[in-house]
Amino acid sequence: MLLPRWAATLTLECLMRTCLPVFTLALVAAALMALSGCDGTPVETSAAAARAPTPAAKEFSGPVDVGGGRKIYLHCKGNGSPTVILESGFHDSSDTWNVTDTRPPVPNSPAVFPGVAMFTRVCEYDRPGTIRYTEPPTLTARSTPVTGARSLTGMVSDLNKVLTAAKVPGPYLLVGHSFGGMVTRLYAQSHPKQTAGLVFVDAFGTNMKPFFGKDWTAYLELLNHPGTAFDAKRGFETIDVDGAIEAVTGAQPMPDVPVAVLSKAKPFAVPPRTPKSLLTSLERAWPKVQQALVDLGPQTPHFLATGSDHYVQIHDPDLTISAIRLVVGRVRSGS
Numbered sequence: 001m002l003l004p005r006w007a008a009t010l011t012l013e014c015l016m017r018t019c020l021p022v023f024t025l026a027l028v029a030a031a032l033m034a035l036s037g038c039d040g041t042p043v044e045t046s047a048a049a050a051r052a053p054t055p056a057a058k059e060f061s062g063p064v065d066v067g068g069g070r071k072i073y074l075h076c077k078g079n080g081s082p083t084v085i086l087e088s089g090f091h092d093s094s095d096t097w098n099v100t101d102t103r104p105p106v107p108n109s110p111a112v113f114p115g116v117a118m119f120t121r122v123c124e125y126d127r128p129g130t131i132r133y134t135e136p137p138t139l140t141a142r143s144t145p146v147t148g149a150r151s152l153t154g155m156v157s158d159l160n161k162v163l164t165a166a167k168v169p170g171p172y173l174l175v176g177h178s179f180g181g182m183v184t185r186l187y188a189q190s191h192p193k194q195t196a197g198l199v200f201v202d203a204f205g206t207n208m209k210p211f212f213g214k215d216w217t218a219y220l221e222l223l224n225h226p227g228t229a230f231d232a233k234r235g236f237e238t239i240d241v242d243g244a245i246e247a248v249t250g251a252q253p254m255p256d257v258p259v260a261v262l263s264k265a266k267p268f269a270v271p272p273r274t275p276k277s278l279l280t281s282l283e284r285a286w287p288k289v290q291q292a293l294v295d296l297g298p299q300t301p302h303f304l305a306t307g308s309d310h311y312v313q314i315h316d317p318d319l320t321i322s323a324i325r326l327v328v329g330r331v332r333s334g335s
Helices: 012-016 047-051 112-116 152-165 180-190 213-224 241-250 276-294 317-333
Strands: 060-067 070-077 083-087 122-125 172-177 195-201 259-264 302-305
Touching: 060 152, 070 112, 070 152, 083 112, 083 152, 083 180, 112 122, 112 317, 122 152, 152 180, 152 241, 172 180, 172 317, 180 195, 180 241, 195 317, 213 241, 213 276, 259 276, 259 317, 302 317
Parallel strands: 083 122, 083 172, 172 195, 195 259, 259 302
Antiparallel strands: 060 070, 070 122
């Protein structure tokens, strides 16, 4: 379980009692309604469509009916193509894209979601069972709860359902933080014609397991049950991580689209109860994980977020926005 850099010395239980401003409650595994196209226009998938401007679109925020008696919260803003989709990490609601914790010379605003909305359409959403950065923190009530460990294919299906039901125009530039990178990666492999590009923000990878050896099971337990007040709550997000890795490695290859990778430079912040061996394995694995993401495509820029821990989008929002803008430019140029 990973925390922002300046919460590292506090217990998760203390954070849940709001000892710090709520946006420091970051629960990610190392470890989106505004309806562009709400007029019913079919989703465009060609390269030409990716370069073409989209009609002016209103901001939208609210639940989207995805069928089966379920609704998923979606929030979209801005105008332009490709539409950027922001995918949060393990246990995190979409709130992580709307808060900042910066130090000079990094500017304190804007956060990633409003920043990206300045130059293209951007959407974020709440996966069920994720944590809102509210006062006090709570599990999201904006998306219909689900129970049991989630499969990565099910999470990708949810993403596809909410984008389809809301008629969000593609193709999409998918931005995934931490385990959210696994969601965006499998989406790209499953829906290549709807994928315009990818940005991995200190993302989880498929080559993690060998670095942990016999401690892998303990690591997975820590990811799913990090020691928060929500661990035992019905509907709290848990994921079949082994199944997720198998789903990505067994899927068709990544589409030939622009990719960028952002990686942390500071150590992971973890709960005090984390065994030292797990943290050592995690830190040893992470550079290899990031390099494997860079190797997914040719001429992939790799940005090192010097001074940032795992929450690059919170500590370095300007760098994150710049990386997204770079890939948007490559998509629009057709490169």
